[in-house]
Each structure stands twice: as C-alpha cells, then as structure tokens.
Amino acid sequence: MTTAPLAGHGGPDGAQAPRFIEVNGAHLAVAERGQGAPVVFLHGAASDHRMWDRHLALVGQRHRAIAYSQRYFGTGAWGQGWPPLGVHTHADDLVALLRALDAGPAHLVAWSYAGHVALSAALSHPELIRSALIYEPGVPSYVTDPAELSALGDDMNAMFGPVFGAVQRGELEEAVRVLLDGSGQREGYFAAQPAERQAINLDNARTMPLLLSQPQPPAITCGDLAGLKVPVTIAYGERSRPTFSVVSRAAARCVPGQHLVVRGATHMWPDEDAAAFCAAVLRSIEAV
Template sequence: MAAASLVGHGGPDGAQAPRFVEVNGARLAYVEQGQGTPVVFLHGAVSDHRLWDRHLPIVGERHRAIAYSQRYFGTGAWGSSWPPFGVQTHADDLVAFLRGLGAGPAHVVAWSYAGHGVLTAALAHPELIRSAFIHEPGVPSYVTDPAELSALGDDVKAMFGPVFGAVERGELQEAVRLLLDGSGQREGYFAAQPAERQAINLDNARTMPLLLSQPQPPAITCVDLASLKVPVTIAHGELSRPTFGVVSRAAARCIPGQHLVVPGATHMWPEEDAAAFCAAVLRFIEAV
C-alpha cells in the first residue's frame, strides 16, 4: 500500500486553509492547526473536513489537530480507478494517512460512519494509533443480543427506508434532508441548521448512492473489540435512537475501559456542542 506524505500543497497552514495530500492514489483535502501530538479527526456521512472547523482551533491550542476529507467526500473530482466506496477503503486510507504524518502514533477522533474504519485500522495497525475516541460507531457487526437486534432492525427500517426511497428516485438532496432529520430525531432538523452546515451536507449529497450500496464492511466481533491494543472510548448520547444507541452500547460492553454517555444528547452531539465534544476528547486523550 502506498503511504501518504503530509508535505501537502495548495495553501498556507491553518484550519481554514485546506491543503492536499496524495493518499493511495487519491488527492485528499486536509486542514490542521496547532503543534505537538497529532489528533486526527474523521467525519461521518455526507460531510467532509469542514465539519471540524469549530473543533480544530480548540484542540489545536494543545495539540496538532488535523482533519481530512475522506475519499469520495468533499467537492473534489473522483478518480476513475479508485477502489470502491466503503469502510475498508477508508480504513486503508486512514492507515496511509497516519503513516504519512511522520510524527509517531496519533490520537484519532471519529464520528458515526468513520468509527468502524477506525476500529478496523486499530485492529490491523495498533502501532499507528495512540488512542481512539469514537462517537456512535455505525456498523452493528458486534451486536448479538436478540432484543437489541430486533430494536435495531425496526429503527433502521424506520429511519433509512425513506432515505433509500429518495435515493432510488434520484432525489439526493431529499435523501440528505431525511438522513439529517432522522439523525437529529425530529422533522425539520436539517432545515433548522445554519446555511454553512447545510452546504457541507448538500455538497456531499452525491455520496448517498455509494453509502447505501457499499460493500459489506469488515466483520468485527465483540472478541475482536476486546482484543484491541489501543485505548478506545465509545461515546453516545443518552437520547440517541436505537440505530445509533444499540450499536454504541454493544461496542462499549465489548471494549475494556470507561466510556461516555452524554446526558441529553443524540447522534448530533459533536455538531450541536463543539466545545463540550472537544472537552471530552481532550480529557480522554490527555489521560492516555
């Protein structure tokens, strides 16, 4: 696998000035702020590195905070010879990106879709990851309790059924709206967001068909999670719907250590309260 070299080009340093790095044949945009131990932020679905614009200045006061747009996300052109969109591809890119840092193992912060890729990378290459803070990982391969599986299946159908329908009709912006309303747990959630947040999601609407038709993610079991050689904290909202809460609680049971239940929060906590999210991240990584 070709590694990345974070020499980059295209703009000055700083969280608001994206640069570019070659990672496994893809030109990925990234931003960074601060110095010291690297802390790499990975966004979830229909998003890109801009999600973390409010977070990097906070974490960058103490560390080298970095965020990049994963392959297929962002506004750049897609490569015709790229591997398929999916967790394994994004995990492989993360490994190459971390190797390219040249600064020792990094703390990794992930939200939702990105969580399974981080766990995949941590199992295969623990030498690259100093710790992982994951808010509500999105793949339920380690959920085995029948009651939880039933609740999860019912809620996934309720949330994603309309999303699939919109994608099948080619209504990608509507699919984004439905996904954000479902994640925020109320109708009108997306419409109530600031224009710049909506723009990030809509810029990534083109990934929706790929997200919903991706290859099966790598199978990770509870035994695998228990064998992780790096410190991992799973965070989840107290009020998160079963689609996210069931998976998060199952992961937390499998992974040794302390985990975080965020009072009054849902899946959208990292965006809704950037300061509290960063404070939790900093408490975790600075205790490792």
C-alpha cells in the same frame, strides 16, 4: 507523497488553509491546526473535513489537530479506478495518511460511519494509533443480542427506508435532508441548521448512492474489540435512537475501560456542541 494548497476552504480564526495530500492514488483535503501530539478527526456520512473547523480551532490550542475529507467526500473530483467507497477503502487510506503526515501514533476522533474505519485501523495497525474516541459507531457487526438486533432492525428500517426511497428516485439532496432529520430525531432538523453546515451536507449528497450500496464492512466482533491493543473510548448520547444507541452500547460492553454517556444528547452532539465535544476529546487524551 505530493501536496498542494486547496483554495476556497480556509478554516476559522487563522487556521492554516487545507491542502491536498496524495494517499493511495487519491488527493485528500487535509486541514491542520496547532502543534504537539497528533489528533486526527474522521467525519461521518454526507460530510467532509470542514465540519471539524470549530473543533480544530479548539483542540489545536493544545495539540496538532488534523481533519481530512475521506475519499469520495468533499468537493474534489473523483478519480478513475478508485476502490469502492467503504470501510475497507477508508481504513487503508487512514493508515496511509498517518504515515504520509508522519502523524503516528495519533489520537483518533471518529463519528458514526467513521467509527468502524477507526476500529479497523486500530486492529490492523495498532502501532499507528495512540488512542481513539468514537462517538456512536455506525456498523453493528458486534451486536448479537436478539432483542437488541430486533430493536435495531426496526429503527433502521424506519430511519433509512425514506433515505433509500429518495436515492432510488434520484433525489439526493432530499436523501441528505431525510438522513439529517432522522439523525437529529425531529422533522425539520436539517432545515434548522446554519447555512454553512447545510452546505457541507449538500455538497456531499452525491455520495449517498455509494454509501447505501457500499461493500460489506469488516466483520469486527466483540472478541476483536475486547482484544484491542490501544485504549478506545466509546461515547454515545443518552437520547440517541436505537439505530445508534444499540450499536454504541454493544461496543461499550466489548471494549475494555471507561466509556461516556452524554446526558441529553443525540447522534448530532459533536456538531451541536463543539466545545463540549472537544472537552471530552481532551479528557480522553489526558487519560491515556
């Protein structure tokens, strides 16, 4: 393992500046705040570790809060000969990062696409994970009900059709805008966000073709989720569209234990209300 400082992305309120950590041949940007039990935050699509700055400041008051940019995300250079962007690659990197940071067993906090990454790691290496809170996992391999599959397919076509179209035209920043508008469930959602949050998404626009052409993710089944050896909380928004809510409800039915339905929330709740999201994270940790 090698580490080096990463210039230009210091966190708020005196947070330690992120550093590069070598993981499986890639140098991943990692930010930390606080001491104690490790809590590792995994971002979703078109994002990176910077989206968790506010969350690290809050959770870092009580725990060792860690956020990192998954391979291909962030502003760093892409390496030659890397494995393809996808859940398999990111789950392998997560396992290696936990070992490199001596951060296992860790509490995982994952959003959207990263939910399948966290679940894959929890199934393959439960000894490295103390618990996980997953907000609206993004891979529907455990959805089997025909009516739910139909509703999911219709909504995914409506949401991602324009995203695919923008990528095919080479309009990657437009693809990000459409993706965020769809996730926020209103036209103009992206344009209404603070400039610093828009910048994070646009910095990751280059990942959009890779995200839309990634290898098939691990086929995690409902039986796999039922057999998890670590406590997992599935959380989802009361108002989230079927693309996210159908998958979340299916996961919650499969995973033993209590789960969280957030009143009035959509898929963007972790970003829109960092304080409430962190309160839910802390409650899930305290319940373990």
